[in-house]
Amino acid sequence: MNKHIKPTESELEILGILWERGASTVREVHEILEQSKEAGYTTTLKLMQIMHEKGILTRDASAKTHIYEANVSRERTQQQLLNKMIDTVYNGSATQLVMQALGHHRSSQEELDQIRQYLNEMEKKQK
Template structure:
């Protein structure tokens, strides 16, 4: 599959499935509906389109049709983040990190990042 760039709505469905899969349309809808107002048939249509694109697989089970994501979450995140860094931050990981940290990180996250950076620096020595 070529590099897949999901819409925001598709990404919400993928996140639900990465958390728990396989899942029925009802289970996916219920999770998405917890975050925003959405119509069941819209979620169903998005799931069908994701299946047509080869992103989801439909399984026949005792519970009925269930879906699972064929994209590995870590690989997808890595590719998506690299594309974002390249397109939005001119390829600069440090610019991206500084922007993200200045916007949302709390003290515990900053401490965790500090430890991670120190460990990465040790690896490169």
Template sequence: MKTNKPESAQTGGPTRAEMDILQVLWDHGPSTVRFVNDTLNAQKKSVQYTSTLKQMQLMTERGMLLRDESSMKHVYTAALEENSTKGNLLENFVDTHYKGSVSKLLQYFLGNKKASKAELDEIRKLLKEEENKL
């Protein structure tokens, strides 16, 4: 059954390549395909201009990007909000890989990755804030 949701919403979120493009737009605001492609290549992601163009056209069709065609250079803007998009991806990841348990996710990260004192202090602060909400 076909729905009116963007394909990304039907499949669990943007792909890695789509996220790379969205991140450039979130970081830099409305941009041309040339700017997005140059930025991706500066990040050591070897991407052809035509591939970036096609991907952004498809993302526009899927409702992930908005395109301003009022000038010669088309300018694209992210139609998806950064925090909610990343939040949805993270929730899906935790549900899929950690049975919805945030504590298991944190245990994995803290057990397998050396956290700095500053990171641990930030985690403590976030936990305290969450505890105060209860």
């Protein structure tokens, strides 16, 4: 089965936090969420419970305070969203997306080199 991940906006925010922190309690997630967004605690709780029902999160409920963890990989989710975006918004051109991404974010010298190296490797493989 090739599970089709389609997290909502709010769910993505929570996933982002769990990917960064790893397994966490609702309170921990909520406290980070609060920094950028106004929300009640039970709202965050409910969201995470629903995500658990959907299978997006796993949880350890052995202790009173449950511990949640992302059950979809960051990479898979990234790739899925990226593909969708290239398809609908960039009309299929990954190159367009790449250049726009580069154009609007200051990249360090190291990052530019990293990308260049990546390009070189890709070229070799093509031959």
